[in-house]
Amino acid sequence: MSRKSKERSVKDVLVALLMGIAPLIAALGLTGTSATTASAASLTEVTNFGSNPGNLRMYVYKPDSAPARPAVVVAVHYCTGTGPAFYSNTEFARLADQYGFIVVYPDANVSGQCFDVSSPQALKHDGGSDPSSIASMVRYTVQNMNADAGRVYVTGASSGAMTTNVMLGAYPDLFKAGAAFMGVPFGCFATTDGSGWNTACATGQISKTPQEWGDLVRNAYPGYTGPRPRMQLWHGTEDEALRYPNFGEEIKQWTNVLGVSQTPVFTDSPQSNWTRTRYGSTGAQAPVEANSFQGVGHSLPESGMAARAITFFGLDGSGGTGGTTTGPIHATGSGKCLDVPGFSQTNGTQTQIWDCNGQTNQTWTSTSTKQLTVYGGAKCLDATGTTAGAKVAIWDCNGGTNQQWNLNSNGTITGVQSGLCLDVTGASTANGATVALWDCNGGSNQQWHLG
Template sequence: MRTARTRLGGLAVALAAGLLAIVSPALTSPAEAASLQEVTGFGDNPGGMRMHLYVPDRRPANPAIVVAMHGCGGSGPGFYSGSEFARLADQLGFIVIYPTATQQAGFGNCFDTWSAAAKRRGGGSDPVSIVSMVNYVQRQHGGDPNRVYATGSSSGGMMTQHMLAVYPDVFKAGASFMGVPFNCFANAADYPPGASQCTGGAMNRTPQQWGDAVRQAYPGYSGPRPRIQLWHGTNDTLVPYSLLNESIEQWTNVFGLSQTPTSTDTPQNGWNRRRYADASGTVQVEAYSIAGAGHSLPSTGMAAQAVAFFGLTGTTPTPTGPTPPATSSPAPAGGCAVGYAVNAWTGGLTASITITNTAATAINGWTLAFALPAGQTITSGWNATYSPAAGQVTAGNVAHNAALPPGASTSIGFQATHTGDAGRPAAFALNGASCALA
């Protein structure tokens, strides 16, 4: 069970370069800089979820809304700091909701895509909580009900497809990274990995069966269906690559389309794209196979492609400069402590790092330097930037954890591959000062 939990936990990606934009005269400009804020009391919350919200400084009167969802073991703030959606929101003026799942299913912080309540519109659990968050943004920030979108990674990618099935009248499009088709999981006991029929590698239903599952989630619904973009790595073994084809079958059936793409191309090296358009030429389903990628999406540039698929690149743009590099305080006079916990499996591991400022003075901006054991390579991380991916690594703060008052701690982490040595680094230095090992 520990292996199952760690392999799903804390998935995130490095920040990516932003999209170019054009000035819009309809944008507002608050006096204070935007930051991630937690919202409580947002409405009906049967899933017991937490809500974090990113409202960019400059936005139109009725901004679009993007719901961005983390993987198992992650959190809304973690997905905020480890993905590029907030930066794109700064440039394009949309609002981002970052839900935090609290359901366990034996693994921790996974979005409920397995229960009977979650599989029908208005049934309860996480889907109702997420729609409450959307309604809150519409009430409090004038969010445009005609431009609501969902995206997410792993468990969040699963929930993306789930929300499009259960609430087709709320969401206009979605981008699912490493997800599964709607109603893939029979119940909580079937949730991945291990003995799951869904993610065990042998799931194979007909397009009609997949499409019927979506139609049964909201019986009688006859309105437009949300468009969907699907992403999967060809070397993903945690959520098998074969499930991309099952998702294609499901959503092309929902739209009444052939499983033969209307076009194929390679937008960039290693990205193989299949498009499925209707008679009018509108692409309703778009699928990306990322050559050689494991369970590590989205990576650089993919969020921008998702936002472009939503149609947001030319609607509410905001010119912003690149994110400035992290700046560091002097080395902490008095010390620092680092806790480092590894959970490993054959060929992979996750590392959870706790950094504590044990000095008497505050730190405003930090870098943590350490040497990974030979054969370890970071594939994704959360709550920090990591460079390079192997050897002598430097982890740098992100916006929400740059300040460490005396006695304060912050938690960061990463997922990595290894060739046999899953051990921990021998030493750590915070802003150049050696840290005690906690």
């Protein structure tokens, strides 16, 4: 929609959100723009970062501790907020100092400071409006700050959480994971009348099947067949601005998009009013993680929650660092890739090597719990036995030691349970050669590289 239409619609948005945002502002102490970090690094505005149809401003924090190829976290503010305020009064900059990633803070540039998550342009890959501007910021950071394109993440609160859903839906090629604090599903806020506000969505009245929600995401980028980013969700049961039913709808959407069951495989309570569920795998970097807070309103993130998001991203040393967590597993001896035949998701399907093609049946993730997952975490690489010759297959993730693997510095991948090496049978280099366990022997058919 036009910028004028967006400016007019923001007034409607603020009427509904301002009361809900007030607790967030109070909880975070959003009263100024001075930095809270002790680092010598500072927030810098970047101009001329590329195509900017949303007329946004871009702010970047690159800590002194950043390595040669740092990860990137895009942190998106709420309505009435700014990029500098989100920098100063949330914990992401301090965590960047600790772990060495770059933080990009988009700044909405209209009255009311909300981001467009409603227009047809916003809900389409490279369609225009604010999401396209944020995508330009990511591309600029990768190209001009030597950032690692394989480790880009997005998070945000309220309007920023809705933007997080939109960015993961429309730009799966740019992001590895997201964390949405108090958001709504991708496409839930959609309008066609130039308004930026969808009352039915905000009040939790829109319910769809998982397939319908998933199709909204898939249709945002027709023809895209690459890996989909993981999603971490946060919501309070008493949220008065973006009602709690949206949390369940988000779970339906992202479990469908990532091809995992809606039934959680892990549930715990980190504190008395907090229920955490994980879908697809049990580890800290599950395909989908959902955090529900009993009795809490529109006031997230609270202290310590940003660190939980960074853990989910794998940027705190718990996994996902080094740019080698997700990607194809290359067989050094053949130049081919570890492959699930025929895109099968049937338990017990033995893996093989095949010409690398970048498809989901060749996209593996090494998790903090030593699993090698495929199909966005829907299945795990599984050793069917503990002796030489035992086939290596896929199976539902269950946390067993036969699904744990060591990625060793010498290029081998060894089973935690057996100590044996991942081996291309008969040292074959042909498409379709099967993969099994074998005694480690230093052969090129036991050499692998993830990423």
